[in-house]
Amino acid sequence: MTDAIVPDTEHRGLVAALPRTLRNYALLARFDRPIGWWLLFWPCAWGVLLAGGQARWDLILWLLAGAIAMRGAGCVYNDIVDADLDRQVARTAARPVASGAVSKRAAWIWLLALCVVGLVVLLQLRWQAQLVALGSIAPVAAYPFMKRITWWPQAWLGLVFSWGALVGWTELRGDGLAVLAALYVGSIAWVIGYDTIYALQDREDDALVGIGSSARAMGKHVRGGVALFYAAAVACWALAFWLLRPDLLVFAALAPAAAHLAWQVLTLDPDDGANPLARFRSNRFAGLLVALACWVVGNA
Numbered sequence: 518m519t520d521a522i523v524p525d526t527e528h529r530g531l532v533a534a535l536p537r538t539l540r541n542y543a544l545l546a547r548f549d550r551p552i553g554w555w556l557l558f559w560p561c562a563w564g565v566l567l568a569g570g571q572a573r574w575d576l577i578l579w580l581l582a583g584a585i586a587m588r589g590a591g592c593v594y595n596d597i598v599d600a601d602l603d604r605q606v607a608r609t610a611a612r613p614v615a616s617g618a619v620s621k622r623a624a625w626i627w628l629l630a631l632c633v634v635g636l637v638v639l640l641q642l643r644w645q646a647q648l649v650a651l652g653s654i655a656p657v658a659a660y661p662f663m664k665r666i667t668w669w670p671q672a673w674l675g676l677v678f679s680w681g682a683l684v685g686w687t688e689l690r691g692d693g694l695a696v697l698a699a700l701y702v703g704s705i706a707w708v709i710g711y712d713t714i715y716a717l718q719d720r721e722d723d724a725l726v727g728i729g730s731s732a733r734a735m736g737k738h739v740r741g742g743v744a745l746f747y748a749a750a751v752a753c754w755a756l757a758f759w760l761l762r763p764d765l766l767v768f769a770a771l772a773p774a775a776a777h778l779a780w781q782v783l784t785l786d787p788d789d790g791a792n793p794l795a796r797f798r799s800n801r802f803a804g805l806l807v808a809l810a811c812w813v814v815g816n817a
Contacts, residue, residue: 541613542627545596546589552798553592556711557678558584559804560704564685566811567700567761568693576641576688580681583638590631591657591677597624598661602728608718646688653680668729671712675705696760703753710746710778711800713739714785717793732787739787747778754807758814770813774806 532540532549547553561580565573596603596614603615613619619627639647656677663670679701686697709731716732717739735742751771758767781799786792 541618545593545613545619545624545627546631547592548589552801554581554585554588555801555804556708557588557681559681559801559808560679560701561681561685562804562808563700563704563811564682564687564697565689566685566808567696567757567815568686568689569815570685570689571812571816573689576685579638579641580685583635584681586631586634586638590628590635591660593624593628593631594658595661597621597628606719642684642688645691646684649687650680650684653677656680664728664730668734669709669731670729671709671716671731672705674712675708678708679704693761696757699753699757699760703750703757706746706750706753707778707800707803710743710750711797711803713743713746714781714793715797717787718790740782740785743785744782747782751775751778754810758810762814767814770810771807774803774810777803777806 532543535543543549558581561584562577565577565580570576596612599609600614600621603609603612609615614621614624639650642650656673660670660673660677663673667673682701682704683697686693686700713731713735716730719730720732731742732739751774754774755768755771758771761767777799781796781803784792785796
């Protein structure tokens with residue numbers, strides 16, 4: 518029964534315990550791999566906390582629910598579009614749509630159901646934040662096609678997975694756009710870095726099916742490339758903090774996150790299949806460290 522579970526699931530026992538039909542839909546929405554929605558959620562939290570929303574736990578929880586639902590919806594959409602490619606890649610061949618366990622029609626229905634949850638979350642926001650959130654639809658829809666036309670689909674993913682920072686900030690403030698821009702650009706660089714690490718798992722398969730990735734583009738320089746993107750992320754976050762609160766102490770708040778990202782780079786082994794996946798998943802902790810930094814600086 519567990520043979521149909523994709524190799525990189527984080528909760529094999531829990532997913533295997535579900536009835537077959539429910540299991541397929543859980544796998545389709547990646548509920549077995551919460552790392553994805555953590556990575557989508559953290560920029561949302563950064564925007565709220567840096568904007569001074571430390572007391573807005575209601576908003577943070579709504580954005581968490583939205584991240585879970587919309588990450589699931591995005592994965593379903595991605596699998597519908599990429600079904601033919603997924604069948605050619607060992608790591609993704611067992612995905613429900615690619616394997617035929619879930620029909621494309623059923624996948625579309627599941628996608629719409631997840632979007633209804635996202636709509637409920639959207640209705641909790643003020644209209645300005647609603648417009649910003651709706652602006653993500655086109656980039657999200659375009660993402661699955663980026664790997665077909667560019668060597669850098671990770672950059673497009675950065676635009677999409679960082680969008681929550683714009684929503685969280687706009688829900689609370691309409692000013693400080695320079696701060697928000699620096700926070701957003703830093704998040705994009707962070708996403709490119711960690712998704713390059715993730716893409717190391719698929720370099721050989723990607724080459725066989727002819728799709729691009731930043732991991733392939735960087736080649737032997739992938740560790741240095743990830744280091745540059747992580748350094749750019751930290752620099753942009755530091756700029757955002759300084760623009761909001763010009764005090765040298767704000768950099769101390771960011772030091773733990775910077776140290777963690779440096780650890781990822783120093784311990785990354787591109788040729789060890791388990792190592793890149795572990796370093797990628799550790800970014801849920803990196804996101805938490807940045808959130809704590811935003812908490813401190815936004816509350817100062």
